[in-house]
Structure formats: C-alpha cells, structure tokens
Amino acid sequence: MNRMLNDDLQLLNGNHAVAWGVRLAGPDVAPVYPITPQTPILEKLIAFQAEGKFDCDLITPESEHSAMAAAVAASATGARVFTATSSQGLMLMHELLHYASGARMPIVMFNVNRTPAAPWGFWPDQTDSLSQRDTGWVQLYSEHPQESLDTVVQAFRIAEASELPVMVNHDAFYVSHAVEPVSVPEAKAVRDFLPRRERSLWLDTGLGRSIGAPAGQEAWHASRREMDAAMARVEGLTREAGRLWGEATGRAYDVLEAYRMEGAQQAFVTMGSMAGTAREAVDRLREAGIAAGMVRLRLFRPLPAAALRAALADIPVALVLDRNFSPGMGGIVHQELAAALYGHGGPRLHGFLAGVGGINVPVERLEALAREYRDAAPTHAPIWLE
Amino acid sequence: MDISRYEDHGQFCSGHAACGGCVEALTMRVILNEIGPDAVGVVAPSCTAVILGGYPTSSARIPFIHGLIETAAAMGTGVKRGLAAQGKGDTTVVCFAGDGGTYDIGIQALSSAAERNEDILYVCFDNEGYMNTGGQKSSSTPHGAATGSTPLGKATVKKNLIEIMVAHRIPYIATASPSHLADLAAKVRKARAIRGMKVLIVVIPCLPGWGVADDSAVRVARLAVESGVFPLMEVENGTTWRIASEQTRPIDAYLASQKRYRHLSDGEREALQAEVDAGFARLKALEAINPG
Numbered sequence: 001m002n003r004m005l006n007d008d009l010q011l012l013n014g015n016h017a018v019a020w021g022v023r024l025a026g027p028d029v030a031p032v033y034p035i036t037p038q039t040p041i042l043e044k045l046i047a048f049q050a051e052g053k054f055d056c057d058l059i060t061p062e063s064e065h066s067a068m069a070a071a072v073a074a075s076a077t078g079a080r081v082f083t084a085t086s087s088q089g090l091m092l093m094h095e096l097l098h099y100a101s102g103a104r105m106p107i108v109m110f111n112v113n114r115t116p117a118a119p120w121g122f123w124p125d126q127t128d129s130l131s132q133r134d135t136g137w138v139q140l141y142s143e144h145p146q147e148s149l150d151t152v153v154q155a156f157r158i159a160e161a162s163e164l165p166v167m168v169n170h171d172a173f174y175v176s177h178a179v180e181p182v183s184v185p186e187a188k189a190v191r192d193f194l195p196r197r198e199r200s201l202w203l204d205t206g207l208g209r210s211i212g213a214p215a216g217q218e219a220w221h222a223s224r225r226e227m228d229a230a231m232a233r234v235e236g237l238t239r240e241a242g243r244l245w246g247e248a249t250g251r252a253y254d255v256l257e258a259y260r261m262e263g264a265q266q267a268f269v270t271m272g273s274m275a276g277t278a279r280e281a282v283d284r285l286r287e288a289g290i291a292a293g294m295v296r297l298r299l300f301r302p303l304p305a306a307a308l309r310a311a312l313a314d315i316p317v318a319l320v321l322d323r324n325f326s327p328g329m330g331g332i333v334h335q336e337l338a339a340a341l342y343g344h345g346g347p348r349l350h351g352f353l354a355g356v357g358g359i360n361v362p363v364e365r366l367e368a369l370a371r372e373y374r375d376a377a378p379t380h381a382p383i384w385l386e
Numbered sequence: 387m388d389i390s391r392y393e394d395h396g397q398f399c400s401g402h403a404a405c406g407g408c409v410e411a412l413t414m415r416v417i418l419n420e421i422g423p424d425a426v427g428v429v430a431p432s433c434t435a436v437i438l439g440g441y442p443t444s445s446a447r448i449p450f451i452h453g454l455i456e457t458a459a460a461m462g463t464g465v466k467r468g469l470a471a472q473g474k475g476d477t478t479v480v481c482f483a484g485d486g487g488t489y490d491i492g493i494q495a496l497s498s499a500a501e502r503n504e505d506i507l508y509v510c511f512d513n514e515g516y517m518n519t520g521g522q523k524s525s526s527t528p529h530g531a532a533t534g535s536t537p538l539g540k541a542t543v544k545k546n547l548i549e550i551m552v553a554h555r556i557p558y559i560a561t562a563s564p565s566h567l568a569d570l571a572a573k574v575r576k577a578r579a580i581r582g583m584k585v586l587i588v589v590i591p592c593l594p595g596w597g598v599a600d601d602s603a604v605r606v607a608r609l610a611v612e613s614g615v616f617p618l619m620e621v622e623n624g625t626t627w628r629i630a631s632e633q634t635r636p637i638d639a640y641l642a643s644q645k646r647y648r649h650l651s652d653g654e655r656e657a658l659q660a661e662v663d664a665g666f667a668r669l670k671a672l673e674a675i676n677p678g
Contacts, residue, residue: 028472029464029467059464072453073457076465203451208448212452212453213438213441219441
C-alpha cells in the first residue's frame with residue numbers, strides 16, 4: 001500500500017480531504033457549527049489553524065442558522081467564506097440559503113449527505129441537499145475523497161465567477177470517513193487557480209449601498225432574471241474549472257462522467273458514492289458480454305440537461321439509482337432526468353430507490369437489475385430496491 | 387438636548403419612511419450621527435428596516451445589510467469578522483432590530499454573539515410588540531398591555547432582557563429614551579469606544595401600536611422614564627450598575643397616555659404600580675451591591 005504513496009499523496013478520509021482543499025483555497029472567514037458526520041472537517045480546520053497553517057477567522061456560533069447568517073454577512077463585506085454542515089444543519093439553514101443566493105454571495109459550503117430525522121439516523125442519503133434544490137445554490141456531488149478535495153477548490157472559482165453560492169456534497173461515512181490515498185496539490189498551484197476577484201457589490205464604508213433592502217416587484221423580478229443568467233453560466237464555468245484543474249494537477253473534471261458508454265445498450269445514472277458500485281457492476285456486465293455503462297452526474301444544479309441528453313442519446317435503457325426519496329414522487333434524479341429528456345426521445349427510464357437510508361446496494365444487485373430491465377417497458381412509478 | 391442647536395452630521399436623511407411623529411426616526415438620527423461614517427449596519431426586518439427605506443433608496447448614509455429577522459447579531463458578527471479579515475477592524479458595526487427580533491426570535495443569535503463578546507453595537511428599538519405587522523404581543527410586551535394578540539391585556543410580565551444580557555457579562559448594556567437625547571448620544575459615544583459586545587435598548591412608544599397621540603411620543607417616553615417603568619441605566623461588565631433616572635411620579639399619567647392600558651380596572655392599575663415599584667427597588671438594590 002505504501003508503495004502507492006509518493007510525496008504529494010496522503011491517506012485522508014473524505015472530510016479531511018475537504019479540509020485540505022479549504023486550507024489551500026484560503027477563505028478569510030469560516031463560521032461552522034459541528035454536526036455528525038461533518039465535524040471532522042471543522043476539527044481538521046481548527047487543527048490546521050492551531051498549527052499556524054490556516055490563516056482564517058473561524059467563528060463558532062450557536063447554530064447552523066447563525067453560521068450561515070454570519071457567512072452571508074461576512075461574504076457581503078467581500079471576504080472569501082466557507083462553511084460546512086450536514087442534514088439537520090443544512091435544513092435549519094434553509095431560509096438563509098435562499099437569502100445567500102438572492103443576495104449573490106459566493107459562499108462555498110460543504111455538505112455531508114445524511115438522512116433527515118425522523119426517525120433519527122446518521123446514514124448516507126442525499127435527500128437533505130436535494131430538498132434544497134430550489135434555493136439557488138449550485139450543487140456538486142463528489143464520489144470519493146480526492147474528488148472532494150479537488151471539487152471544493154473548484155467550487156470557490158465557480159462561486160466567485162458566477163457570484164452564486166456553491167454547495168459541494170459527499171455521502172456520509174462511505175465518503176466522509178473512508179480513507180483513501182489523496183493527492184494534495186501545492187499551495188501555489190491553488191493560489192494561481194483561485195485569483196482574488198473584485199466583487200460587483202459589497203458592503204463598505206463610504207459606498208452607502210445597502211444589500212437586501214425591500215425591492216419593488218420590478219426590481220425583485222429583475223433579481224431573479226439576473227440569477228437565471230448567472231446560473232446559465234455555471235455549467236460552462238464548472239467545465240472550465242474542471243479543465244484548468246486538470247492542467248494544474250492532472251485530474252480534469254466535467255459536469256458529468258460517462259463511464260464505458262461506448263456502444264452501451266443500457267446505462268446506470270447516479271450521483272455520489274453509488275457510482276463506485278455501479279462502475280464495478282458495469283465492468284462485470286461488460287465481462288459477461290452485456291453492453292452496460294454509467295453516467296455519473298457531478299453537477300446537479302444547474303442541471304446539465306443537454307449534456308445528459310447527449311450522453312444518453314443512443315442508449316435504449318437508463319436505470320436511475322437514487323439514494324434519496326421524495327415521498328409521493330420517488331427519486332429526485334429520476335424526476336430530473338425525466339424532465340430533461342421529455343420531448344427529446346432518449347432511453348426508456350426506470351427509477352430505483354437504491355440504498356435509501358444508507359442500506360447497502362451490492363454490485364450483484366445492480367448486475368441483476370441490468371439483466372432484469374434490459375427489455376422492460378418504461379416504468380413511471382419508483383421501484384424500491386431491498 | 388436642545389434640538390434647535392443639534393449639530394446634525396447628515397448621517398440620517400430626510401424623506402425616510404417613518405410614520406409622522408414617530409420617535410424611532412429621531413433616535414435613529416441621533417444614533418447614526420453619533421456613530422459617524424466609518425460604520426456598516428445590519429438591520430433586521432422591523433420598523434427600522436422600513437424607515438431605512440426600500441431599494442434603491444436609503445435614509446442612512448452608511449451601508450446596511452437587510453438581514454433576516456432572527457439574524458441581526460449573527461450577521462453583525464459576520465460583517466465585523468469579514469471587515470476585520472480585510473484590515474478594516476476599526477469600522478463600527480451596528481445592528482438595528484426591534485424587540486421581536488431581539489427578545490423573541492433573535493435571542494438565540496444575540497446570546498451567542500454576547501457569549502463570544504463580538505465587537506458589535508446592538509441596538510434594540512423596543513416598542514414592546516410586533517408593531518410593524520399591526521401590533522401583536524412580543525415577549526417584551528408589558529404585563530396588562532393590550533395588543534392584537536392580547537386584546538384583554540398580556541397576562542405575563544415583560545421579559546427582562548437587561549438581566550439576561552448582564553448574565554452574559556458583556557462589556558456594556560444600557561437603556562435609553564427619545565425623551566433624553568443627550569443621554570442617548572452619550573451612551574452611543576461611550577459604546578463606540580468599547581471593544582466587545584454592546585447592547586442598547588431604546589424605548590419607542592409606538593403611535594398606532596400603543597394608541598399614542600401623534601404629537602406625544604416624546605412625552606410618553608419621558609413618563610415611562612420618570613415613573614420608573616423604563617429606567618435609564620447602564621451595566622458594565624455585568625458588575626457595575628448605574629441607575630441614572632429616578633422614580634419621580636406614579637404610573638397613572640403614563641398609563642393614561644396610551645390606549646393599550648385603558649381596559650385596566652383600578653385594582654389592575656394598583657397591581658401594576660406595585661410591580662413597577664418592586665422592579666425599581668430591585669434595580670436600586672442591584673446598583674447598591676454592584677457599584678463597580
């Protein structure tokens with residue numbers, strides 16, 4: 001194992017990889033409230049600060065609500081701001097998530113996807129962040145610790161270029177606490193990748209300009225048109241950030257990942273750590289002569305609809321694996337994909353509630369699913385995987 | 387303060403959106419002039435936010451962030467830390483909130499900021515109820531006062547925010563009144579020079595909410611001070627108490643000046659007088675044992 005580790009490789013869990021990314025990105029202010037399983041991010045940042053390696057003002061408020069309020073206000077002064085949370089904490093922030101995007105604050109937040117209560121649970125499930133879908137935050141989903149480090153740095157670039165807040169997510173425990181060799185880039189490479197930008201609006205003495213003041217209907221309407229225009233730029237900015245990161249580190253990223261999609265007759269579509277299982281299932285299916293592939297959605301908001309349509313254009317069957325649950329409708333990625341494909345043809349869709357509550361979805365289960373649904377008529381209702 | 391000789395620094399503009407005769411505008415003017423131009427403000431949804439005005443206008447010369455109702459202290463924290471991180475740590479950060487945003491929904495964030503001793507000046511414009519939404523009770527509404535949600539009079543006493551803040555041992559807590567503007571200005575001046583958390587509670591008789599005549603809000607505020615209902619006081623570091631006003635008259639004239647108390651019986655008025663007397667005596671006792 002140690003033979004794999006060269007100078008820039010460290011054994012890090014997903015959360016510590018995030019903390020490394022944040023340390024390198026160099027935020028000015030970070031208000032953070034502890035919550036399982038996010039806490040190791042906060043603890044690692046505090047440890048970096050104690051070592052004198054992380055020059056950032058860490059604020060420890062009494063709640064996630066106040067953490068996000070302080071994040072918004074610090075960002076409003078022009079400071080670079082980071083925070084992190086999970087599940088209940090993210091949901092407590094809800095009204096401020098709308099405020100942050102409406103006020104166009106380029107905050108970067110890391111969310112560790114965890115089941116929402118009740119009942120209480122601490123298991124990987126993306127319902128927490130997916131139910132913040134309409135708050136105006138850019139949402140990215142990471143599959144593994146290396147990607148979490150890389151993505152949190154890219155998130156600052158995307159946020160500051162679009163003046164929209166960005167939320168990066170990874171799954172509780174499967175990613176947050178899984179230890180893998182992670183390449184930690186050099187500080188200079190990250191500094192060059194993340195130049196400081198002049199903000200278009202900030203609070204400062206002598207300017208006399210206010211933020212968030214009550215607006216008439218026309219001005220409020222205009223604020224959403226401007227957000228829409230900014231969101232429309234995010235897909236390109238995400239691609240650019242992924243490409244430039246590739247030039248700097250050798251690890252390029254796109255808004256989605258197409259895995260063995262050449263000549264595929266069916267494709268899994270998923271987000272987050274489920275992709276690891278799906279990738280293994282694809283390999284086994286290919287070995288058995290079944291042309292399977294996988295599309296992993298990395299950018300969820302804005303939804304890269306055209307890229308999804310292109311990736312699935314010639315695929316007869318798509319099996320959507322949702323580790324989340326919208327009661328009364330089913331899996332959220334399934335709904336989103338159906339909406340993106342509507343009127344454009346595309347594959348027959350099947351939506352699976354796969355691993356909701358964190359239950360294990362074995363590779364064999366996905367292999368069997370692929371065989372079972374090769375020729376099935378499209379299903380509209382969500383299908384629970386045991 | 388002789389208002390005819392008041393030296394206005396132009397930090398609060400005419401054309402603001404306060405009700406005619408509202409003394410909150412008057413106190414905002416004194417506070418903003420005293421704070422001066424090197425300041426950034428946070429305002430919670432409240433009458434104050436309305437008075438500051440809607441986009442693209444502002445009645446304040448300094449910039450404000452219009453936060454959410456429970457976030458004034460948390461946003462004050464964020465503004466201060468954000469400015470300090472960029473080398474602007476000397477800029478004054480002032481938070482404006484109503485009693486709803488302070489005693490009720492914002493007290494969690496306020497307590498947290500106080501516990502961290504954030505370097506902010508937090509001003510609560512205390513009109514003893516949700517007056518901006520048409521006059522409902524808050525936990526600052528006094529015992530017996532009628533509001534839209536307590537039409538028969540509030541059954542419980544006003545929350546004692548001063549002692550809650552004293553328990554946090556913050557550097558400075560003070561009360562002020564639009565009837566004593568020189569005192570208000572002096573307290574803002576003093577608070578500005580102190581590093582750490584400062585809380586200033588200003589009584590604001592609300593013309594429609596309290597049922598006060600348009601020309602008499604200053605008079606009602608003076609009656610509140612002189613009857614001991616709203617004493618003028620300061621507490622430094624939780625240990626140095628100063629009660630600057632005296633209880634010089636019964637509460638009858640104060641109660642009679644407003645419609646929110648007119649349903650009270652003679653017995654209820656006497657009971658309120660006893661409550662006010664006991665409260666004032668308690669303050670004097672605390673002053674005596676906490677001389678600093």
